[in-house]
Amino acid sequence: MTILLPTSTAGSLPKPSWLAEPEKLWSPWKLEGEELVAGKQDALRLAVEDQRQAGITIVGDGEQTRQHFVTTFIEHLSGVDFEKRETVRIRNRYDASVPTVVGAVSRPKSVFVEDAKFLRAQTDQPIKWTLPGPMTMIDTLYDAHYRSREKLAWEFARILGEEARELEAAGVDIIQFDEPAFNVFFEEANDWGIATLEKAAERLTCETAVHICYGYGIKANTEWKKTLGSEWRQYEETFPNLQKSSIDIISLECHHSHVPMELIELIRGKKVMVGAIDVASDTIETPEDVADTLRKALAFVDADKLYPSTNCGMAPLSRGVARGKLDALGAGAEIVRQELAAA
Template sequence: MNKILPTSTAGSLPKPSWLAQPEQLWSPWKLQDQQLIEGKQDALRLSLHEQQVAGIDIVSDGEQTRQHFVTTFIEHLEGVDFEKRETVRIRDRYDASVPTVVGAVSRPRPVFVEDAKFLRQQTRQPIKWALPGPMTMIDTLYDAHYKSREKLAWEFAKLLNQEARELEAAGVDIIQFDEPAFNVFFDEVNDWGVAALERAIEGLKCETAVHICYGYGIKANTDWKKTLGSEWRQYEESFPKLQRSNIDIISLECHNSKVPIDLVELVRGKKVMVGAIDVASQTVETPEEVASTLRKALQFVDPDKLYPSTNCGMAPLPRDVARDKLHALSAGAAIVRGELSS
């Protein structure tokens, strides 16, 4: 990417209403069989087009072909029983009924590789693809087999690495691992979480990113945020270790969050995807608000390492709101780009 301040999104974008129920996570598909395959590809094309019209530089699939950022990957693995469910605490925040790990986990076939090849055929722009991180994967399951969070994370890291290598071969330029769990389980992050993430990126030549946020704009997350006080310093726990890791890009939540911006100093030298769009609000940012967030970040990130982005995925938002937010992101980045070049 030669352009300074290249824009991108952190993850999902809303799906069209003919494909899935709008404004909800886990929305069931409205199509079946061959129609579903074609419908997903049409949605992927549409999502790409909307990113391009909005001026997004590093494009993605908008996660149009998956129901959920973690579970869709797990559904394609062996060793996890989706019929056998247990209630577990997700990220120490809310209870959920989850599938059970019943045997050794394996990846019999690629999960997103065909989708990535399809996206690659549609554009020459850089492509970013998101995968769930090992720690966030184990946090959405009941483990009746390994009986060890760390062991299961290492197994998932191996399978993620297989997928990531094939995504790279399909033409993906940046592979992002989503690790919201890094904002919760600090001891595990430092004991083995970052190491498991490095296992997942082993041997990759494309760029790699880790996305650590405070979650979608769903009630369980917004309620949790209200308990975090006037300063959110969770990044302080994981950033020093990530700064020393082999991950190329750190993606974080900035706009409308109570994250002290000087924490970005802790990953000095890394590329930083700065979340300048609030995904927990339907209020569309002004370009100037976006620019203001980026200017603050530039105190701690060199301009050639700053990637303006969204705080998190936008799947639960209305499509027009998400679209307008993407336009605001591009316009805000353009303001700051102009200031830097003058």
Template structure:
């Protein structure tokens, strides 16, 4: 029987301290070569168990095998130079030292497929796997070759599609494309961002998701949010086109933000991963707080299409806090499940 309100996390989960420096985004590996490979597999086992113990329904790798949610994919492609990095502005918010596109983009080998196969061997639960979206990839490097954002996005979409098809064949149930850039470059989203995303999912039979958040709880992002006013209405500008797209699930930031939840009405009919956990604070939500966010979302999302989730990844948090937040997500979803079940019985 299909679970009502199936829970999941949006992306990264904290890495064990023996694998990488804890509570730090994109920290370097502490192991090398064969030790690193085995260490990543051990971390996958640990993070799977943490999700299962917390009662999470749709599990993921928690990005245990990658340093960065975008560049780890990019560094496995041909046509990208990681030796001569340049500093650029990322999503109009912060400076970062990034690789560059210096030749034609191509994917000569799978990137995450072996990791996905390993995770599939460990569990019978549905698996969600995240890939960077084309627009966010374009915004996370400098381009000395194509020198056109849209052209580069289409090239990335082609290689993402190759990877996604192999992940599907490895047993992944939901492939999620992370597109935080969709909340920044609103005109480009409508001009070519969604079209590039549809190229990335072409031919897939598994479910597909796009994750559009306001970013990790790092200072650059929290400072940016303070400039956005009392209501964050970015979703309004892109939802009409996303509603018409072939993407199955839309993953959004809803808890403790200033997104007016009535915007969800614009994507009614789509499945929605409702962010009910704030990842920018160490405060652990109560199950009732989670339930309140889900109840509010249910005014605009049909119950069979609502997937409780976190706002974004939790890599910068401690394992204890992340575990507590996952447990709260699970418990909050269970409260609302029982309420819906009681309503059904009384109807």
């Protein structure tokens, strides 16, 4: 049976304090060896159960087996030296010490497939897996080999395509590519970024999604948001081309942002993951808050194409706050489902 308004998270959930330091990005693991493997699987099981209890329809792994949504994938590639680090500006917002591309990049073996198989074994519900998009990957590295953002993006698109097809074969129903860089590098996104994204998704028969947000609720991002004015119209730059793309689902930040709701009209015809949960605040939304966001979105997206979600990942939040927000998302979507059924 197809559920109206299927809910999901944008990706990450907080890790248990026994696995990694809480409320911190790039938090180091507290376990080692076989204990770490078991601990990651235990945390993944807990993430699935939290989603199930909250009534989340499309289940993710909460990114429990990864330190970071981009670098954990890159760690498994050849041609990248994690010992040779350079400081770069991440999405024109903050400086970070990042690894260096020193040679031709390749993927010696699958990165997340075993984790995806483990997730598939935990639930009969549809599952989603997140991967970094090509443009966001190149923005998290120093390139001393290709010396061309576009060339490196096409290489990453090829590698991501290999991984995505193996994830699909492992039983993943939706593969989501995270491209927050689309909200910063508009010209590049339209010139070749969307094309590289489509390359990563080609030959997949499962559904594909692209997640474009204003970032985690960390200080660098929240400070940047204060400079964006009363209306955030960044989506206006890329949505027309994404509407024409082969990607099935567009995921956007909405609740408590200054994104004009009518921008969703630009992707009419696509399925839309509407961010109805603010991940930059510890305030837990009420179900009615979520329902109100969804009702407003329904003016611009058909009900059978609306996927309630979170604005971004919730890794930096406390587990209690994240769980409360999950519950609100599930309950708010149910309110609107009932209203649509009664209409």
